[in-house]
Amino acid sequence: MTPRMANVYGWLLLMPAAILLIAFTHWPTVATLISSVYSPGTPVRPARFIGLDNYRLLVDDPVFIQAALNNLWFAIGTVVPSIALAILMAIWVNENIPGRGLLRLAYFTPTILPMVAAANIWLFFYTPDIGLIDQVLALFGSSGRNWLGDPDLVLPSLIVMTIWKEAGFFMIFYLAALQSIPPELREAAMLEGASRWSFFWKVTFPLLMPTTLFVLVNALLNSFKLVDHLFILTKGGPNNASNLLLYYIYETAFSFFDTSYAATITMVLLVLLALLALAKFWLFEKRVHYQ
Amino acid sequence: MSRIALENVTCAWGETKGVDDVSLSVEPGTFVVLLGPSGCGKSTTLRLIAGLETARDGVISIDGCDVTDAPPAARGVSMVFQNYALFPHLNVTENILFGLKVRRVAKGERAERLAWAADLTGLTDFLQRKPRQLSGGQRQRVALARAIVAQHPVCLMDEPLSNLDAKLRQTMRAELRALQQRLGLTVVYVTHDQIEAMAMADRVFLMNGGKVEQYGTPEDLYARPQTPFVARFIGTPPMNLIPVDVAGGALEPGTQGQAESGDWLVGVRPEDLTLADDDGLPAEVEASEYHGADTVVAARCGEALVHVRLPRLTRMAPGERIRLRWRAEDMHLFDKANTRRDGAGVRFSWMQ
Numbered sequence: 045m046t047p048r049m050a051n052v053y054g055w056l057l058l059m060p061a062a063i064l065l066i067a068f069t070h071w072p073t074v075a076t077l078i079s080s081v082y083s084p085g086t087p088v089r090p091a092r093f094i095g096l097d098n099y100r101l102l103v104d105d106p107v108f109i110q111a112a113l114n115n116l117w118f119a120i121g122t123v124v125p126s127i128a129l130a131i132l133m134a135i136w137v138n139e140n141i142p143g144r145g146l147l148r149l150a151y152f153t154p155t156i157l158p159m160v161a162a163a164n165i166w167l168f169f170y171t172p173d174i175g176l177i178d179q180v181l182a183l184f185g186s187s188g189r190n191w192l193g194d195p196d197l198v199l200p201s202l203i204v205m206t207i208w209k210e211a212g213f214f215m216i217f218y219l220a221a222l223q224s225i226p227p228e229l230r231e232a233a234m235l236e237g238a239s240r241w242s243f244f245w246k247v248t249f250p251l252l253m254p255t256t257l258f259v260l261v262n263a264l265l266n267s268f269k270l271v272d273h274l275f276i277l278t279k280g281g282p283n284n285a286s287n288l289l290l291y292y293i294y295e296t297a298f299s300f301f302d303t304s305y306a307a308t309i310t311m312v313l314l315v316l317l318a319l320l321a322l323a324k325f326w327l328f329e330k331r332v333h334y335q
Numbered sequence: 336m337s338r339i340a341l342e343n344v345t346c347a348w349g350e351t352k353g354v355d356d357v358s359l360s361v362e363p364g365t366f367v368v369l370l371g372p373s374g375c376g377k378s379t380t381l382r383l384i385a386g387l388e389t390a391r392d393g394v395i396s397i398d399g400c401d402v403t404d405a406p407p408a409a410r411g412v413s414m415v416f417q418n419y420a421l422f423p424h425l426n427v428t429e430n431i432l433f434g435l436k437v438r439r440v441a442k443g444e445r446a447e448r449l450a451w452a453a454d455l456t457g458l459t460d461f462l463q464r465k466p467r468q469l470s471g472g473q474r475q476r477v478a479l480a481r482a483i484v485a486q487h488p489v490c491l492m493d494e495p496l497s498n499l500d501a502k503l504r505q506t507m508r509a510e511l512r513a514l515q516q517r518l519g520l521t522v523v524y525v526t527h528d529q530i531e532a533m534a535m536a537d538r539v540f541l542m543n544g545g546k547v548e549q550y551g552t553p554e555d556l557y558a559r560p561q562t563p564f565v566a567r568f569i570g571t572p573p574m575n576l577i578p579v580d581v582a583g584g585a586l587e588p589g590t591q592g593q594a595e596s597g598d599w600l601v602g603v604r605p606e607d608l609t610l611a612d613d614d615g616l617p618a619e620v621e622a623s624e625y626h627g628a629d630t631v632v633a634a635r636c637g638e639a640l641v642h643v644r645l646p647r648l649t650r651m652a653p654g655e656r657i658r659l660r661w662r663a664e665d666m667h668l669f670d671k672a673n674t675r676r677d678g679a680g681v682r683f684s685w686m687q
Contacts, residue, residue: 226418226420228416228417228418228420229420229422231385231387231407231414231416231420232414232416232420232422232481233433233437234386234387234406234407234408235385235386235387235407235408235412235413235414235434236408236433236434236437236438236485237408237434237437237438238408238433238434238437242437246422246433246437247422247424250424251423251424253424
């Protein structure tokens with residue numbers, strides 16, 4: 045085969061994957077970028093180039109700023125506790141206790157549920173007065189909170205539900221990591237007189253670091269991608285108190301039909317996610333504490 | 336100086352007894368080997384001393400103190416694990432000093448002890464490396480340094496050399512022994528390798544099925560095995576055990592299929608066998624292996640396969656018929672109950 049033919053051959057082999065990638069990933073990205081610098085076109089007024097106008101608009105858009113801030117709090121509020129909880133649960137079900145398999149399954153169950161189903165369950169929990177949480181609180185003489193209707197409570201309520209949903213999934217990664225730590229390390233530390241607490245901080249936690257990084261980045265990405273529950277629980281309300289970036293994009297595009305502004309917010313989100321992905325690769329290059 | 340004593344110790348998981356009513360005692364400053372095949376309970380015995388397993392019955396004492404229920408750290412022992420159990424995220428210095436930091440030993444003393452231990456184990460140039468950047472032998476030394484830096488009088492070792500290649504193992508054997516004698520350590524050393532046991536030990540406990548089968552110096556175990564198991568375990572190739580019938584003080588080779596056959600066992604070391612021209616135990620050569628200094632011939636003798644160690648190169652063809660002899664004082668005799676019978680006074684007709 046001549047080198048030229050080999051080249052053709054190579055390109056032909058690459059083509060199916062390349063076409064799929066370009067059609068469904070690269071072209072939409074470029075199209076979004078283009079769309080974000082044009083005004084929305086209508087049959088009467090065709091789209092025209094408006095440069096960075098949409099981006100200027102973004103800076104002054106109070107809803108966008110609130111959605112971005114909400115998203116930041118949502119990210120911090122879900123990621124850190126769900127990781128801490130995942131480590132705790134993993135250590136707990138890694139011990140030799142009766143009913144360990146059942147416990148692992150129980151912790152993992154929220155992950156199996158579709159987000160929409162989970163949101164419906166929590167809708168029942170959060171319903172004022174007749175919901176599970178209020179009924180339990182009523183036993184202690186405190187009730188009548190509108191968990192999803194109060195702007196101060198709605199975001200924490202969503203965060204709690206998301207932690208419940210995510211922690212079990214992250215636990216699986218930690219469980220796998222814990223099982224790869226040789227039990228002799230614990231015995232060696234015991235002989236040296238290390239307490240459980242100092243063994244955890246001096247040995248287990250550092251050895252779990254690669255897992256923590258992996259989970260951290262994925263949890264962060266998730267916190268920007270997760271939107272299903274808003275459709276069921278709050279639709280971003282009340283007064284945008286639970287609005288998140290992706291949901292705001294959806295609203296802008298399909299409720300307000302401002303596609304070019306939606307494209308602008310999409311670009312911002314895309315850049316944010318790309319930065320996170322870059323951070324992930326950079327961290328993994330350093331391969332923290334791999335054996 | 337520390338004396339370790341186990342009295343009637345049993346360790347069991349459910350119905351399976353890992354260690355079954357074991358009593359043993361280790362004198363201060365001696366190198367003691369727990370030897371045996373896998374699953375014989377030697378590692379469990381070591382872990383019982385370390386406090387990593389709990390005894391169901393019996394008393395374990397170190398230096399006169401009952402430590403049966405004491406936590407591992409309170410026993411004043413250090414341990415070298417088979418896979419070294421180094422902390423992969425810590426460098427050599429941090430690995431060696433882990434225990435001293437946990438016990439809050441002062442910084443100056445830590446540095447002193449580190450220098451001392453690193454010097455003894457030849458690690459001074461590797462202190463900043465992570466375990467993954469070290470060879471197997473160096474990792475082994477780090478584990479050793481971590482054990483001696485604690486300056487506990489007792490050091491437990493669980494097959495510490497089994498992950499090293501044969502040549503390194505031989506060097507480390509000598510180094511370990513030298514280190515033990517230099518520091519006056521009491522070492523309890525677990526291995527399944529009888530050569531290691533013979534080469535290093537002051538005393539050997541040969542274990543089988545959770546019990547101590549025989550206890551003594553390496554010479555005792557080799558020269559006077561108390562049971563056929565010990566006879567088979569010690570020595571390469573192991574002692575030959577030939578089933579025999581005893582009739583009126585005379586021995587006859589056992590014949591397969593007969594009711595009384597193989598009731599007693601005659602044991603002879605391969606190097607104690609000689610070839611005879613006329614009278615002797617008849618055998619048929621099956622194979623022969625040339626080792627350089629000697630040749631080991633495998634010969635079929637009734638139902639038993641007998642190994643004969645002959646000096647230098649001795650050519651033997653398979654199928655060749657030979658006669659074997661040995662001196663009466665080189666013969667070990669075991670009766671139906673698998674116990675040694677020295678005074679039985681039985682002998683083969685061709686023995687003088």
